[in-house]
Amino acid sequence: MVDTSVxxxxxxxxxxxxxxxxxxxxxxxxxxxxAMAVMWPGGDLNIPAAEQTGASGTVVSIEPCAETPADCDLATVKLGSAPGADKGLEVPVEVPKGKNAAVPVEVGGKVLLGVQKDAPIESRYQYVDHDRSTPLIWLAVIFAVAVIALSRWRGVAALIALGVTALTLTQFILPAILRGSNPLLVAVVGGSLIMVVALYLTHGINAQSSVALAGTITALGLTALLGWFFVKVSAFSGLASEGASTVKSYVPSIDLTGLLVAGIVIGALGVLDDVTVTQASAVWELSAANPAAGRAELIGAGLRIGRAHVASVVNTLVLAYAGAALPVLMVFAIGGVSTGYVITTEIVAMEVVRGLVGSLGIIAAVPLTTALAAMAVADRSRDLVAQPESVAAAGESASEQ
Structure with missing residues (x-):
């Protein structure tokens, strides 16, 4: 194995x-x-009209509803979490049944409830959905164990970086957009800082990580520009996105097209990270194996590695966006609508733009990062011949390792 530390x-x-x-x-x-300091959202972000109170509990018994026994059950739910002094109470809750229930509610099942605070206890709680916290927690634990088992301390660092990403999204990006900041600027600023923390924390503060980060941020900026341009020329309203109309009703001033571009930028972040780190690592390996390799040689070899990687990554990204739009595509297929017509509708064209713009950012990241890495490590042996002191220092450092 080639030692790239040299x-x-x-x-x-x-x-x-x-x-x-x-x-x-x-x-x-x-x-x-x-920019983050200037745009940092302060104060209470809750909108009274949109404020919701939730509760959860366990179903202890079920009996048919008196009026519509075929479509409804009356469940008795013991509250596990609830506002005020209601925690631990057993309350009646109507739950869907038969064809109205996608997933039946059973005794012992955990459910999520909506709350009308001022209503009498008999009608205060309404069924919302199944409570899936337990399987999600188990999945998160299995994921964390798998990451740490494979990558050890680097896996721990990756999990910490994942936590920083979640905090940045929930504490800066979403609140700042709701406060009226430009969604695209917020996404680029937040995404750049996420990449700084993720790359340096996961891969260490070193030359290779710095080159990968430079390639990532440059490609991220290009993705943002392409996304903004094609969203504008495609005349998207932004209303086709799931939940966009609800957000607009509560925050009329929000820029939905900017929010759409911000989603494209954030969606491309993780894949850009993967591509740039891979390209920088490839060039480092090539230079470690052949210190005399010049820029053209390193760029050519790096691009050959990058082509195969990009082909699979681009396909992955496009399929991910296509999967998100699959139910909509099936609706059009059932109606016998032509493919050309379907693609130009906003709800499908939006996913096409997301997939292709994100892919263009990934494609650009390969030559950008490869060129930066090649400029950093090219012709090492030739330069070092002219500087014997540097050769000696590098040799002593390598022997200590």
């Missing part, structure tokens, strides 16, 4: 990467931090 420890590489960091990364990260 590339990171190389004085020539370190100097070149410092230039990239100083000229590109530091200004971009500083701008993102300042």
């Amino acid at each position: 590339v990171d420890e190389d004085a020539i590489v370190a100097r070149r990467v410092r230039v990239v960091v100083a000229a590109l990364l530091v200004p971009l990260i500083a701008a993102a931090v300042i």
Whole structure:
């Protein structure tokens, strides 16, 4: 196995990467931090008209409803969580039955309830859905164990980065958009800082991670520009997105087309991270194996590796968006509508733009990151011949490892 640490420890590489960091990364990260501070949402974000109170409980008994026994059951639910002093009470709740119930409610099942605070106890709670917290917790535990078992401390770092991503989404991106900040700017700023934390925390603060981060942020900016352009020229209203009309009714000032582009940017983030890290790692491996390799040689070899990776990643991204639109496509198929007509409707065209713009960002990330990595590590042996002190220092450092 090739030891790529000698590339990171190389004085020539370190100097070149410092230039990239100083000229590109530091200004971009500083701008993102300042923008986040300026746009940080403060105060109470709750909208009284949209405020909802929820509860949960366990079904202890079920009997048919008196008026419509074929379509409805009257369940007695013991409240596990509820507002005020209702926790632990057993309350009556009507639940759907038969053809009205997609998933039947059974004794011992856990359910989510809506709450009308001022209503009498007999009608205060309404069935909303099944409570799926237990299987979700088990799935999260299995996922965390699998990540740590495979990647060990790096897996722990990846899980921490995942937590930072969740916090950024819930504490900055969503609230800032609701507060009236430009959704595209918020997504780019939040996405850039997510990538800074995720890459450096997961892969370490080193030359290779810095090059991958520079490629990621550059490709992210290109994705944002392409998304904004094609959403505008396609005349999208943004209302076709699930939940968009509800958000608009509560926050009339929100920019739905900007929200659509923000979704494209955030959706492409994870895949961009994967592509740029892979490309930087590939070039580092090539340079470690052949320190005399020049830029053209490294770029050519790196792109050959990148082509195969991009082909599979792009297909994955497009299929993911197609899967999200599958129920809609089936509705059109049932109606016998032509493919050309279906594709130009907003609800389908929106997924096409998401998939293709995200894919263009991924495609751009490959040559961008490969070129940056090649510029950083090319011709190491030739440069080091002219600087024997650097050669000696690199050799001593490698032997200590």
